[in-house]
Amino acid sequence: MKRLLFAALTALAALAAPQVQAQDQPGPLRITITDGVIEPIRFAVPNFVARNAAAGDIAQDITRVISADLANTGLFEEIPQDAHIARVSSFDSSVQWSDWKAINAQALITGSVLVEGDGRLIVQFRLFDVFSEQPLGEGLQFVGTADGWRRMAHKVADAAYSRITGEDPYFDxxxxxxxxxxxxxxxxxxxxxxxxxxxxxxxxxxxxxxxxxxxxxxxxxxxxxxxxxxxxxxxxxxxxxxxxxxxxxxxxxxxxxxxxxxxxxxxxxxxxxxxxxxxxxxxxxxxxxxxxxxxxxxxxxxxxxxxxxxxxxxxxxxxxxxxxxxxxxxxxxxxxxxxxxxxxxxxxxxxxxxxxxxxxxxxxxxxxxxxxxxxxxxxxxxxxxxxxxxxxxxxxxxxxxxxxxxxxxxxxxxxxxxxxxxxxxxxxxxxxxxxxxxxxxxx
Amino acid sequence: MKTLPLILAATLALSACGDRLGGAGGVNDDGFAGGAAGANGAIVPGSANDPASPAYFQARVGDRVLFAVDQSTITPEGQATLRGQAEWLNANPSYTALIEGHADEQGTREYNLALGGRRANAARDYLITQGVDATRLRTISYGKERPLEVCSTEECYAQNRRAVTVLAAGAGV
Structure with a gap:
């Protein structure tokens, strides 16, 4: 946990005003706004698992929007899916830490998508700190309608962004x-x-x-x-x-x-x-x-x-x-x-x-x-x-x-x-x- | 005067068409087609040779005054133009006028709207000093929304920093 959090806060440091504090931070942050280029946090988002056939396309679309939200901030760098070693076929399977460490992923986002018979869309996600082999916060579930899938993707990305940077969200x-x-x-x-x-x-x-x-x-x-x-x-x-x-x-x-x-x-x-x-x-x-x-x-x-x-x-x-x-x-x-x-x-x-x-x-x-x-x-x-x-x-x-x-x-x-x-x-x-x-x- | 609001609306719709003559809304361009005089030498009514026509106002009197950067002061040339406009308006009391204020693109949208308002009112105030009844003159600002010239150099900017007097036929026409 510490290592991801530390990296995240370093990135944040360049962005943030001096009053920003993080709960796990051992001492007060020193912020230098004129710092050079920051090192973006490397994250991996394998395609969200489609829990039924109806969720197949939406699961991929949601994954793509989450990735774009994070990468577009300039604070995060996506590790392309074709570089991933581990394959995530079930939302509840255990994380293959060594596979993610091998490609230098610092953050891992996994999720699942289910489209119910009544048209409701259920999106679940988890965020992990790969180097400390720990989840970063609780898993979350969002329920909405299928035509609101983009907003649900933004909600997932917002939660990941907020947990890693300590900042308020803004994608949705x-x-x-x-x-x-x-x-x-x-x-x-x-x-x-x-x-x-x-x-x-x-x-x-x-x-x-x-x-x-x-x-x-x-x-x-x-x-x-x-x-x-x-x-x-x-x-x-x-x-x-x-x-x-x-x-x-x-x-x-x-x-x-x-x-x-x-x-x-x-x-x-x-x-x-x-x-x-x-x-x-x-x-x-x-x-x-x-x-x-x-x-x-x-x-x-x-x-x-x-x-x-x-x-x-x-x-x-x-x-x-x-x-x-x-x-x-x-x-x-x-x-x-x-x-x-x-x-x-x-x-x-x-x-x-x-x-x-x-x-x-x-x-x-x-x-x-x-x-x-x-x-x-x-x-x-x-x-x-x-x-x-x-x-x-x-x-x-x-x-x-x-x-x-x-x-x-x-x-x-x-x-x-x-x-x-x-x-x-x-x-x-x-x-x-x-x-x-x-x-x-x-x- | 009762018909004024309707007429002004028509004027605006026309002047928004990007006519390169700028702000010529409500006035057709007949006078520019070289229609100087009729075959018998008589003045063609409505042409630029007809001193009572809007075309004459636009082409001979001059319908616009230009401003220096950021300024709304009427220049000596502008004063001469506005004196001519006042003379025409005083001689043709059936017309009202909408004075459009404009700015070049070198300024923020909000500031340029305010600046266009200043320019239009500076022209209006000068016309009033020349005896034009204030109730015949309205103003509007377009800020930087309706440039006359579209290049991004001072040559164009100088033409865009303007107040244009757009005639509308008022009561009695």
């Missing part, structure tokens, strides 16, 4: 984004939703009117976004299940945009423009009452709540160019937190509360970066022609954003990077895509 989650088609000067935009890994894309709107920057409610049941459906940009609230939508807030202004939910889900903070001046407002969803939070001749936009709901970080050009500020959630005096060279925008508070992610513009280049919530320890994670609009994974360890290529043929795509700046990956979407927002972990 969804992303809402804007799907884009058509030429650059007449782009067609539609709201779409997908699993975090790009599977199960569903479109939520037609492409008849421009839609921008959707954001999930904390429970994932609603999406708030900016729509030109009325002819003018308006904050719009959509119910994900029914797709019913309505304009909210800002009826008296020319335009309302950049909405984001409070952590409790009962308020929305957004920008509205009147007579050319953009300020921040809060909307009480239940009553529809709006409160003005800022009154300055400068642009105030891109607000985001702290996870405890007490503060709002936002972007303002009151100093002459866009910078980041933090103020109480009810408005009031704001403290500037960004002081580096360049322009700062789209700040987003991490769900863990430890960092603020942002977009930074330097001459001819955009970056995604993170800083402490007081503005210290700024680190740029990416750089490209246009990188903008970060969103956090539910566990605050991965950031997804929009990367757009230049020129007439330029198009946006979704990318992710972990908070150390490693493991930059392009997300698979069916068309060009922008403005991702990562929803909560599903239940």
């Amino acid at each position: 989650s969804r992303v809402v984004f804007v799907s884009e088609t058509g030429p650059k000067d007449a782009r067609l935009k539609r709201l779409a939703i997908m699993d975090y890994d790009g599977a199960n894309v569903q479109y939520l709107t037609s492409s008849d009117s421009i839609v921008l920057a959707p954001r999930f409610s904390p429970d994932g049941a609603q999406i708030i976004y900016t729509s030109y459906e009325s002819g003018f940009p308006r904050v719009t609230l959509m119910d994900v299940a029914s797709l019913q939508r309505r304009t909210v807030g800002g009826e008296t202004q020319n335009m309302s945009f950049a909405p984001r939910f409070s952590p409790s889900g009962d308020r929305v903070v957004y920008s509205a423009e009147a007579s050319g001046n953009t300020d921040l407002y809060a909307l009480d969803i239940a009553t529809g009452a709006t409160t003005r939070l800022t009154s300055a001749p400068s642009i105030e936009t891109a607000p985001s709540f702290s996870p405890d709901g007490s503060q709002i970080v936002f972007e303002s050009d009151r100093s002459g160019q866009p910078q980041l500020y933090v103020m109480p959630a009810s408005g009031g005096e704001a403290q500037r937190i960004s002081f580096g060279d360049g322009r700062y925008g789209t700040p987003v508070w991490s769900p863990r509360g430890d960092y603020i992610a942002f977009t930074k513009q330097t001459p001819g280049r955009f970056h995604i970066g993170v800083m402490r919530t007081d503005g210290s320890q700024e680190r740029l994670l990416t750089g490209a022609f246009i990188d903008e609009g970060p969103t956090w994974s539910p566990n605050g360890r991965v950031i997804m954003f929009t990367r757009e290529t230049p020129g007439a043929a330029g198009a946006p795509a979704l990318y992710s990077v972990d908070i150390t700046g490693r493991n930059l990956q392009r997300a698979a979407t069916p068309a060009a895509a922008s403005d991702p927002n990562w929803g909560p972990l599903l239940n």
Whole structure:
């Protein structure tokens, strides 16, 4: 147990904030975020055993998704199945430790899949620390429906990830984004939703009117976004299940945009423009009452709540160019937190509360970066022609954003990077895509 | 004015079609087809030679003003254009106008929406100082959503940082 755990925590160390502790760790962890490339943990996932004929294909599919979830984090390296020596034909047979050690597997995941006559799907799994020859945690069983097999695979991978890293899970989650088609000067935009890994894309709107920057409610049941459906940009609230939508807030202004939910889900903070001046407002969803939070001749936009709901970080050009500020959630005096060279925008508070992610513009280049919530320890994670609009994974360890290529043929795509700046990956979407927002972990 | 909302909706639908003339929604392009004058030398109504036509407004008066990076200040050239627009609007009271503010792609989506709002309002404010009734002028921002030119160099960006006055036929037409 110790050895796997130690390896896992070493990997974690580079990723994690200093306050991360592990129960079995003998002393406090020392974390160096600027560490070089970490050594990924080598894991093996033999195909989950199909307990009946109906489970055959699904068992293989589930195994593949679990593998991809773990490998895509960059923290784990899969040992290909054709390198495995041991063959697992029964979920309850004893583990052939020497066979797994021989191929340097550190973690082993085994499982079984049963499809019941009534269509229910039962997935069982176990996680083992190969070098200590011990299970890592209890075996688990998930019960669902066959069409939910991907979610069950994500649940298995989430459990393995959490047990090994000590981090909260994030694979069983969804992303809402804007799907884009058509030429650059007449782009067609539609709201779409997908699993975090790009599977199960569903479109939520037609492409008849421009839609921008959707954001999930904390429970994932609603999406708030900016729509030109009325002819003018308006904050719009959509119910994900029914797709019913309505304009909210800002009826008296020319335009309302950049909405984001409070952590409790009962308020929305957004920008509205009147007579050319953009300020921040809060909307009480239940009553529809709006409160003005800022009154300055400068642009105030891109607000985001702290996870405890007490503060709002936002972007303002009151100093002459866009910078980041933090103020109480009810408005009031704001403290500037960004002081580096360049322009700062789209700040987003991490769900863990430890960092603020942002977009930074330097001459001819955009970056995604993170800083402490007081503005210290700024680190740029990416750089490209246009990188903008970060969103956090539910566990605050991965950031997804929009990367757009230049020129007439330029198009946006979704990318992710972990908070150390490693493991930059392009997300698979069916068309060009922008403005991702990562929803909560599903239940 | 009663018909305004409907007309504005039609304008938006058209201007979203990516017309390279940008923001020319609601105005057809007849005037550009070289239709200068009729065979007998008379002015063809609605052509760019007809001073009361939207085509004339677009081609001769100039329907747009450009801005420096990050700025919403109306330049001297822009002031001249807007004075011409005001003169035209004052002479043609049956038209209303929607002023579209735009930004180049060098900025975040949110900031550019706000910046487009500033630009559209700067143009609107100037038209009002020139005697145009404020109730005839609405604004909208497209941020960086509707570039006119699609290259990613300053040459294109300069054309994209704009406020475009889009005419709509108001009451009485």
